[in-house]
Every structure is written in structure tokens, then in C-alpha cells.
Amino acid sequence: MKTVLVDASLVVRNVAGLRQSILDAFEEDDAVSLDLVADQAVDLCGVQLIEAARRQAQAVGKTLRLAHPGEVFRPVLEAAGFLTQASEDDLLFWFHEGSVQ
């Protein structure tokens, strides 16, 4: 399990760097964990990046998880309508809900 430490706010100006870190991590390991520093700022661009990382993991047969339940993402996910029709998979990924982690 390769852990990517996200210690900068997950917003539009930082997403390019984080994208590369996640891609590098996928090169090194089949399982990647994103570890967000507590109370990190998050915006819609950051959420979209993580969605893209989930698709990447699926495409290349690897796993991606959040190290901690992503409560920090909840306001953005709700406001942007991600949770209106969220699947079990989605809830499991974002909030570690509905399954033993």
C-alpha cells in the first residue's frame, strides 16, 4: 500500500502536482491510499481530481482509498449533487460507510 500524503489544500491551484503524485504512486504500487491532513481546504476541482483518480484505478486494475473518512469532502459533494444519487460504492469510498474498512 503506497500512501500519498496530501498536505496542501486540495484546490484548483494544487491539483496538477497532486495528480502527478497519485500517478507516480500507481506506478509503484497496486494499492494507493490518500492521506489528507486534517481540516484541509477542498474545492470542486479537488473532488473532480479524486473522481478521476478512482477511474484511473479502475482502468488499470488498482485500488484507491482514502486513509480517513472524507468528511472534509462532504459539503462540496453535497453542494455539487454527488450524493443525490450516490451508489454504495461511492459512499464506501468517500465516507467508509456501509462496509468494514
Next chain:
Amino acid sequence: MNEAIAIFQVEARENLELIEQGLLDLLDRPEDRDLVDAVFRGLHTLKGSGAMFGFDALAGFTHHCETAFDRVRKGEVAATKDLVSAVLAARDHMRRLLEDPSGAHGAAGDALLADLEHAVRDADDAGAPAEAPPHMATTWRVKFELPADAFRNGSNPLALLNELRDLGDAHVVVDASRVPALGRMEPTDLYLGWTVTLTTDQGRAAIEDVFIFVMDEMTLSIEAVDAELCDAVEDAHPDAPASVAEKTAAPQTAPVEAAKLPVASGADPVDAGAAKSTKVTESVRVPADRLDELMDRVGELVIAQSRLSQISNAGTDMALRAVSEEIERLSGELRDTMMVLRMVPVSTLFGRFRRLVHDLARETGKAIELSTDGESTEIDKTVIERLADPLVHLIRNAADHGLEMAEDRTAAGKPATGRIRLSAHQSGGEVVITIRDDGRGIDRDRVRAKAESQGLIEPGAAISDHDLLQMIFHPGLSTAAAVTNLSGRGVGMDVVKRTIEGLRGSIDIASRPGEGSEVSLRIPLTLAIIDGLLVRVGHGRYVLPLDAVEECLELSLDEDLRSRGRSFISLRNSLVPFLRLREMFDTGTPPELHQKVVVVSTGAERIGLVVDQIIGDHQTVIKSMSKLHSGLPTFSGATILGDGAVALILDVGHLVAKGQQQEAQMREAV
């Protein structure tokens, strides 16, 4: 950064143009919400971008105007004529702040804002526009996608979604289907779209308002959904109302809304920009001087190619000749393409006059309506630039001298509103622009009296109507009884005529008493390349614009000697003055045995130019004269001939005037 500021200024100027056009349209259609929104968007953009580029005075001033105009947008006050005119005046001030950000414009700005505030108050006292009937609660399906660069340009989709939530009960579903895998994504591009099922009593316009600042680049569809069906779906599937509704609910006409608003079909999202009448075509902005540079290169290529064809035609090398002909064809095509590149529609010119007419109407107290026709006609950009001032003067004249006051028009059985019509059409290698008014027509008696008092015609002399009207173009002749600040200073029509002739064009005037006047300008399509007549005087070669040449005659040595002292030739029972270019240019060469006279004309006036030899027609790429020679009025430019030699282009207008002057002196001497 300076370049960024320059680009901002160019865009801001365009934005100000659009604001002005929108405001002028609003004078005609004060109820048009789209116009109000367009103007508001323009002000908002100007404020935001002005602040971004450090034009703080502009941003601050525009902010006040935007705030005032926002009341119109919200429907609190009507877009009265006074209010729109106040915003127009404020727009002019914004232009000043844009061009001269460091200038001290504070007091002027404050006065304009006070006027604007006053106009808003008056409009408020006059009562808000008729209240729209209250909307019934309607369920709408709003689908939207923002442009890919939305994150980078500061658009915030969440703010838009929250605004929709403020309107009523909103059910927001994200569409993340376009999000690619991380390796293929551009991390700052926006790939998300949204479907919002919104139940609100605010009406469709309120929903459109949410997107007012992003509407131009996004896709947006707003469709009414049968509310009852939605309720049923929600009851049955509380988890997935929108998706099921999408599959089952056909777009329906909403009971109140549909009566007033077209409902977009859900099948294909409406491009929000498509509703606008202006068609957006993909284009690249190129600085004008680069185009000029390219034109120069093409001109040089044409010249080099003609040298090449001279060389190849002189030799017997067939391969060289074939290549030369191929290059000739290509350079010809390149030249034609270049010409088209420099063409701009006259609408760019006509657009400015709407404001002029609006201001003239306010200044003169007359009701004036401007209509335009043939705006897609294209002219070379240089010509357009040089036409602006003469046209301003002609329109001022029409408004000031031509059109009568409303009560006089009514008394004369005419509509109270005076009409000025601007039209353009292409005819051969020329564009004809006409300025027509339906006013009182030219007062011939006044023109005659003026002309007589100035000694231009003998008292009581018989003169044709055409010639009498031509007097208007004489320097110092003005028929305005009172000197106003619009026209009537006696400068103008002569300058207009000179400018048009400087463009190798002609001006004509027709007028019917009581019915109005019409001024026609015939302008060549381009100034860059002309068909010329190449002549030789002494050892030098010169070009005469072919369209000014009437005929060529022979001048035998005998005739030349006979006419010494009085340079006239008899041409079909009329005497035409002529100029001996050999003497004018002081060639120091003896005259040829058989000299030629080239008769040239500008409108009604003709003179002969005596040359040694007529070489033939010559397609001439016009080069402007160097700074050193730019003061020589006899020449309008220069060209390079096939053999590399320079030939000067003669300014026919100047020569004709000189010939006429010489004739007048002769008459006085007799």
C-alpha cells in the same frame, strides 16, 4: 503585462461599443429583457476586468453605473429614454477613463453619476414597468455544462447551484460521466455537468438570470416538466426522482410560462448564445499593421514577379517561362486573397452613426430615425477609416439643415419623425454609399444668393441645376442661417469632397424641394492596387489612375507652339486647359515630335496633361511616398515598375485643381 493591458483595452473598447449598441437598441425597445441583460453583462465585465488590470477609476465608476442599471435589470425601474441616455453619457466617460486612466476625471464622473441617479429616481417615480403576472409554481429541468476553463477563469459552479437552490426546491444531480481517468485528464479542466430539477414560482427569467454572466460560453437548457408527473415520480422513487422523470416526462408547456416563452426541447441542449442575433464565427485577431506589412510583401512579390516575367519573355527559355507563368498565377491569387483579408463590412462604420443620430436628435430637438441598408457590403479597412469623418459631416448636415422640426413636418403633411437613410452597395470595383434624408431639400435660392455674393457665379447667370448644387462643395459656402455647433461654419462640404477625391472616389448630390436630399459617394474598393496608365515625361515614368483618364489625343509640335501662352485645346467644342508636365517637372528635355495629351477628369472638371509618350496600362501597387517627399501634392504615391525603376503616381485631383486655377488666371489676364 503591458501586452495584456493592451489586449484588455482592445477588448474593453469592443465591449463599450456593444454596450453603446445595446443602449441604442434599448431606446427603441425599452421592454427587451435580453438587451437589458446584455448591457448589464457588458458593464459587469468591464468593471471586473477593469479592476483586474488596475483601471481602478474605470472599475469604480462602472460599478456605480452597474448598480444603477441593476434596478432596470431587476424590473424595479423602467428603461426610460432619460435613463438610457444617462447611461450612454456615462459610457462615454468610461471610454475616457479607459484611454486616460491617470487623468483627473473625478468631477465629470460625479456629475454623470448624479445625472444617472436622477434619471433612475425619475424612472422610479414614474412607476416600475408593468408587474409581470405572478408565476405559478412550475417544475423546470435545468441542464447545464460550463466551458472547460471554468475553474481557471474563476467561474464557480457551486455558487450557481446555490443560486438555483435559492429560487425554490432544487434537486441537484451531478453528471460525472465525462470525467476521464487521471492519466488522461487536464487537472484544471471542468468535466462535470449538472441536471437540476427545480420547482419555483419565480419563472424562467429568474433561472436564466442565475447564468447571466456565464451564458455566452456554456450550454444550457431549461425545460418545463409536468409538475404532477414529477410529484408522482418522487413518491414512487424518492431516491431517484430526476433520473426517472427524465426518462418518462415529456417536455410540456408550462401553464403560464409557455404562453410567453418558447420551451426548449430537451433533446438538444440550447446553446445560450444562439438566441442572440449576432452570429459568432471563429476568428483570429490580427493587428492591422501586420496586415499592412503583409500587403507590402504581396505588393513587392507582384513587382518582382512582373520583373521575372519581363526577363522570361525576353529570353527563349521555355522552362523559365513556365515557372514564371506559374508564379504569376500564384501571386495573382495571393493578391486577391490579401485584398479580401483587408475587407471589413461597412456595418463597422454605420454602427457608430446610430449614436451620432441619437445625440443629434437630442441637440436639435428633432425626432430623427436612422435606418441602414447593405451593411454587409465590404470595403478596404483603410478606406473605412478615412470615410468616417466625411460621413459624420454629411449626417450632421442632413440632421441640421435637411430635416425640419416636427411641427414643420406635420404642417407639411409629413410624418413628424425625420428619416435619415444610410445605404451601401457594391457596383463593379466601387462601393456606393448614399446618405438620404426626407427633409426640406436644398434651398436653391439661398445657394444661388450665396454663390453670387461670393462671386462664384454672375448675378442672374443661367446655371444648370446640377452645377448649382455642386456649388455646395465650394469652400466657404454654407447655407445655414445660424451657425450652430453642429454645422454651418462653412467648413465641411469642401473638405468632404476633397477627402472623397483623395480616396479616388466621387461625390454627387441630388435634392428635391420639400422631399429631401441624397448624397452619393462612389469609393473604390481598395487603395492598395490600382489600374494605371503608364506615361513617360522626359526620362521619367509616371502613373495616372486609369479610372480618371477620359481619352488620349495627339498634340503635334505645331499645335503645341500655337497654343503657347494659352494652354487650351479644343475638345468637341469645348476648351480644355492643359498642363505641360515636361515644364512642370522641369525635365530639361526637348519635347517629342508627337506629344500626347491625356485628358483626365474629376467629376465635371477636366484638364489635359501633356506627356511625351503613353506606354500603356499598368497594374500599380501603390506605395506611399517617403517622409521626405510626402509634402509634394502633385504625387499621391509611387510604384515600382517591372524593371525595378520607380514611377511616381500623379494626383489627378490636385492637377485638375491646378489646371482650373491656371484657366482662371488666364481669364483674368484677358
